Amino acid sequence: MRRIGRRDIVATILIALLAGAVFTSPPLQTLQGLSLDILTAMRGKLVGDRRDPATSPVVVVAIDGETYDTPPFKGSPTQTWTREIGRVLGSITEGGAKVIGFDVIFKNSIEQSEIPFGDTSFGSRIRGFDRDYLIALRQLSDSGKLVLGEILSNDHPEVPYRAQQVAVRNTVRALNVHTDHDDVIRRMPLSFAIEGRPIPAMAVELAARALGGKPEIAPSGATELSGYAIPSAIPNTMTLNFRGLGRDVPTFSFADLRACVEKGDRDFFHRAFEGKVVLLGTVLNFEDRKLTSMRLSRGNDGSPAPRCALPAPAGTVQKARSDIAGVFVHATAVRNLIERDAVTELGFPARNILTIVFALVIACAACMLAPSGALIAWLGLTAVYAAVALGAFVHALALPLTEPALASLAALAMMIGYRFVLADRDERFLRRSFAFYLAPEVINTMVTSGKMPALGGEMRNVTMFFSDLSGFSSIAETMTPGELVTMMNEYLSAMTDIIEGHGGYVDKYIGDSIVAMFGAPADDPAHARNAVRAALKCHEKLADLNANNAVFAGHGLSHRIGLNSGEAVVGNIGSRRRFNYTVMSDTVNVASRLEGANKYYGTAIMASEATVAQTADAFAWRELDAIRVLGRGEAIKVFEPLAEKGAESGEQTKVTAAYAEGLTCWRAREFAKAADTFDGVAKVDPPSSMFAKRARALVANPPPPEWTPVNTLEGK
Incomplete structure (x- = not known):
């Protein structure tokens, strides 16, 4: 259902007035007689x-x-x-x-x-x-x-x-x-x-x-x-x-x-x-x-x-x-x-008002609904009104029948024409603009929300989604160009369907990488939750492709996903002759760094504390570390989503508890105890294995007193 503005309201009223005036005018007076004929036939056939x-x-x-x-x-x-x-x-x-x-x-x-x-x-x-x-x-x-x-x-x-x-x-x-x-x-x-x-x-x-x-x-x-x-x-x-x-x-x-x-x-x-x-x-x-x-x-x-x-x-x-x-x-x-059974007909003022009101109702429906929905509304309301008119005619009261029906149908056609020529031009422009790189459901949400992105950019709270295949270059070297294109099309199509199915917008593809955002261009208050769900589904889908798709057999693809939420500038950015709808801000850079940070911890998905804060209690998380990414001086806490809240496995719960205990010892400078705790689950949990090595190194070479438990990453 589309939103209507002041111009639409004025147009709706004028169309209803015009349709009502035309179909009750003297040149079409025969419609009044036709109403009597139809009512007489309906009463004779349906009521008797x-x-x-x-x-x-x-x-x-x-x-x-x-x-x-x-x-x-x-x-x-x-x-x-x-x-x-x-x-x-x-x-x-x-x-x-x-x-x-x-x-x-x-x-x-x-x-x-x-x-x-x-x-x-x-x-x-x-x-x-x-x-x-x-x-x-x-x-x-x-x-x-x-x-x-x-x-x-x-x-x-x-x-x-x-x-x-x-x-x-x-x-x-x-x-x-x-x-x-x-x-x-x-x-x-x-x-x-x-x-x-x-x-x-x-x-x-x-x-x-x-x-x-x-x-x-x-x-x-x-x-x-x-x-x-x-x-x-x-x-x-x-x-x-x-x-x-x-x-x-x-x-x-x-x-x-x-x-x-x-x-x-x-x-x-x-x-x-x-x-x-x-x-x-x-x-x-x-x-x-x-x-x-x-x-x-x-x-x-x-x-x-x-x-x-x-x-x-x-x-x-x-x-x-x-x-x-x-x-x-x-x-x-x-x-x-x-x-005392003569038919009572409404006078001209009453017929005119009734016809205009009926036309106004249908015009409003045509203004708010799609043409097919408005036509169904016209059929339904006309049938209901005909039943009311028939009931009145049984008691010798003749309500106008053909005038409201035809006037409302004309109002329906005029309103559809008005929307096509004037009211929906912006909507059609946006649909054409986004058709090739935005999911239809996202376009519909964007249009119906009434919150369109301003040309040149606007500040929006979004969640950025970065993904990249691990070791893709070495895999690509073992494949022919045709095989590589086929596999990438399968992979990118599967991931894109999941992202768009959760309300995300794929900004661009960079080789095997995907850059997407949630919360723009369509306004989505739950963009952080939808982004995390999409990341989990993408991870599950890749495992399914590896196991069941012949194109992926023997390659064992894995990917890394980085998520970060915050303010960003979104809009049409580029030259006067060519532009892209994209996003720019530090929020984007951090998400990109988090995607790369997964390789240090052996994780598949890493999210910032800003994303975790906006998901409330929707997921089971574990805190991985506090890190300082390349190009950014401020440290941020990073987390790994395990599953939907309550859906985590027993092993995940056990590993998460051991990891949290080891991280607490690490931050308390109890490195020997931290190493022992991490070692307990290191064989099944790469982040625990990585922390156990770091803890043992600090046991051998204790850090200076000014040491802080922040991991500064040297690469992307």
Whole structure:
């Protein structure tokens, strides 16, 4: 996870604001409708709402394909169906229907036909054909149980012919729907201004009559019906809630109902229509089909209702479709109003804020995480938000879905672009600069730590690591150049992997020597401990190579390692045209001298007291001596790491105790006793053997009184 600065914060906020503003802007308003479509599909597929059609307050009487194929309607113009329609409507009313609405418009009457028929027109010959139908309309209208439909239009209005309007005393309401820019119906108008006054739409009129109330305008500006404030995201509209995907609206075939009238089964009409709002409309495969919020989930033209007289047509299996018959749009609107179940959408300010906040969260993730991690975060958060939105939609609250998802995805892309072009330039520079001589994990630590080395150098507390192969020149003389290169590549690769695996940085290779540092360029508070662990692992690895790698067979390679901790200057040092990232200080020189000092004591690893002090109690140590290295006047105590604390062997413990006792006698000028103590372990411990010889020499030739127990090394 990368660190973010003030510039990143400003960029994140601006990107979120831009993405949110773009995806909630009017040109992309169709995204709001798409959210409704997706939520409707998700609810239908994942949650479902299989309500019993028998509980629906609305039913549909369908002039369907069966009607067109059934006598007496088969082959007859629809204008001749009016008297049969009147009879069926009368039976529906007697069955206890609350109100009947027409979603079909008879724009003319067969009585109006002027086609010549003999010495007069055909219409004159059948004058009075619609009388029974008009009487039925008048009776139903007088009882307040009938509303005819019309289509309002400045160019081509569609209205019932004049005799029907008179019969119902102008109880005609608009069937117009609200169509979005993508030609999808998601909302229903509540009223229309006619002659300067608002007239309820068909669905509102039917619901009002069923509830026994009138639509009113509340002080808030919302339309209220029987105490229900109809939610309106777009003024004077209601967002439709297709909760049952059309399957929850019982649908009766007009042909079957006409046969039921002939049969005289009044009980069937009571069972089917008592207390219901009835909509009469056409349900055909290629007429009056509407795209709605169910276009993705695929809706149904109602649910087949119980039949009365005719058997169901063979092979008529209802299939879900992307479009539905227009009458079910009005049926859904009526049911939403009666059940107070219209969808509540957030207004523009709330949608905009929610979209910006979501985009801001993803932009922050993209700012802090790698692109792949940010993409996973986007997928995860979008899935969680979609689940929340779905849960809200189950309760008829529509949260924006596509706008936050797309805006956040755009914010993700923009933030990645911003990081690539601006924010991560320095990081990419550092990665390219160190790629060939620094381990990837060290580069990552350096970048994420936020503590980059300053160009030209800076003071850092580090631990230096020097190693060198013992007697390498004589070994090299016995090998061909190819064999030598192969062995050195194996050795240096193995050692480098261990050093870098412990957070170290290999500064340079000098022949068979390795110069490395811990604590830079990546900041590492445990650099001393990591350096000692690396030295122990390198020593173990060389023993493994000698034993198991054919390239090393017969050579018996051994190496010496020197460790020292302290302040050093690290940075890019060199000429203006060529420089190296390296380190300079007395800390470096001492580590180099300690590497060479191993040969005097027969040890493999030697560390300064400064390194020991910074490792706390992580390792088991033994103090070797106090020495004065070449080029340095001050004496330093040197130590040998034996193993991780608690992991030392019994023999190491025994040797360490004897060595410590002999060193104490040595420093107390008890040279004979020191020689005897060292001799006890000299055969298994080279440092003890070396000290035994020195002690015996001083027994033979005692030092002057000003003698100090410091070993001054003459060579490197």
